[in-house]
Amino acid sequence: MNYICFDCGTKYPLDSNKWKCECGGLLNFEYQKKVIDFSDTLRSSIHSIWKYIDALPFEKEDVWQNITLGEGGTPLIKISENVYAKAEYYMPTLSFKDRGAVVLIAMAKKLGIKKVVADSSGNAGTAIAAYGARAGIQCDIFVPESTSDKKLKQIEAHGAVIHKIPGYREDTASAAISMVEKTNLFYASHIFNPIFLEGTKTYVYEVFEQLNGNMPDAFIIPVGNGTLLLGAYIAFQELMENKQITKMPKILAVQSEACAPILKAFVEGKNNVEPIKNNGTLAEGIAIAAPSRGTEILNAVRTTGGDIIGVSEESIIQARNDLALKGIYVEITSAANYSGYLSYVKKYPELIEKQVVFPLCGAGIKSN
Numbered sequence: 001m002n003y004i005c006f007d008c009g010t011k012y013p014l015d016s017n018k019w020k021c022e023c024g025g026l027l028n029f030e031y032q033k034k035v036i037d038f039s040d041t042l043r044s045s046i047h048s049i050w051k052y053i054d055a056l057p058f059e060k061e062d063v064w065q066n067i068t069l070g071e072g073g074t075p076l077i078k079i080s081e082n083v084y085a086k087a088e089y090y091m092p093t094l095s096f097k098d099r100g101a102v103v104l105i106a107m108a109k110k111l112g113i114k115k116v117v118a119d120s121s122g123n124a125g126t127a128i129a130a131y132g133a134r135a136g137i138q139c140d141i142f143v144p145e146s147t148s149d150k151k152l153k154q155i156e157a158h159g160a161v162i163h164k165i166p167g168y169r170e171d172t173a174s175a176a177i178s179m180v181e182k183t184n185l186f187y188a189s190h191i192f193n194p195i196f197l198e199g200t201k202t203y204v205y206e207v208f209e210q211l212n213g214n215m216p217d218a219f220i221i222p223v224g225n226g227t228l229l230l231g232a233y234i235a236f237q238e239l240m241e242n243k244q245i246t247k248m249p250k251i252l253a254v255q256s257e258a259c260a261p262i263l264k265a266f267v268e269g270k271n272n273v274e275p276i277k278n279n280g281t282l283a284e285g286i287a288i289a290a291p292s293r294g295t296e297i298l299n300a301v302r303t304t305g306g307d308i309i310g311v312s313e314e315s316i317i318q319a320r321n322d323l324a325l326k327g328i329y330v331e332i333t334s335a336a337n338y339s340g341y342l343s344y345v346k347k348y349p350e351l352i353e354k355q356v357v358f359p360l361c362g363a364g365i366k367s368n
Ligand SMILES: *Cc1c(COP(=O)(O)O)cnc(C)c1O
Pocket: 095, 096, 097, 123, 124, 222, 223, 224, 225, 226, 227, 228, 229, 285, 286, 288, 331, 333, 334, 361, 362
């Protein structure tokens, strides 16, 4: 089990607390995985991501048992013929980030770590703080000054130390990294630590199982830093490798028009994402002007034959109201996903005949 550099292939042991390669490259994570037996998991009495233990970096009897809060196993809601919404707001901290946070914090616990550093504009910080509290690990969480009060209260309630940082989201990241560099503490970053993606990949396993061993034609996925998108792509690769699917579903990614650096790189045919200026968007959860894993995200979308689109502020508000009138109350950021689906149907009319899944990433009470 080790970290491995995406650029140069250098390997680092987990207890090195590395979050980046000496060469500057980002780290991925490798370990011996077993093949999931989906006929087994279908009958499992475990109603959480941990039913997929064979594809997770832990043993059946392991630290995760004392850290899980029952995350995962979220419902797939039928929106219309062929279209499903996966209700990730059923999670213990009300967003899909719990999938990644529980795996990352369980690994920190296994490594004997007592204190971690993280930075987030909201939901990831909340999830890390909750699982940190559960695991008895102290969390120092860096957040942008502009973070909504509700999210701050949630983080604070879990006993984390909050550091409010003025300026852009990138300034918050720099402040966290500077603490990590000074102290060599474990950086529980949902962006840099690839163990987080081992948790988010379970999103796809669940859909696969809920659709009776079939993949939808496309996954609509919001993208800021790409933690759900890259997790999904890892799951696709694993299912392909194990010959459990013969073709990857398309990743149809969604950004907010007001902050869309990955969309820009995609349409320009580039392999790297250049930072842009965030023009301000209601979809704060995907407002990432300088996504660190941009190259990996572009590669994932292109490999699946997918696409990226931007959605407008008005369409996000409209989609949030529309969902609420269907009984589904989501965080504003999450409405971008439904808006994205509607835009994709306009762009590709044939999509109406295809099976599509989009996520309801966060609960409505999280935003105003
Ligand atoms: C984190 C988050 C996203 C986007 O995830 P990325 O990992 O930044 O791509 C979307 N919606 C909600 C509600 C989130 O919390």
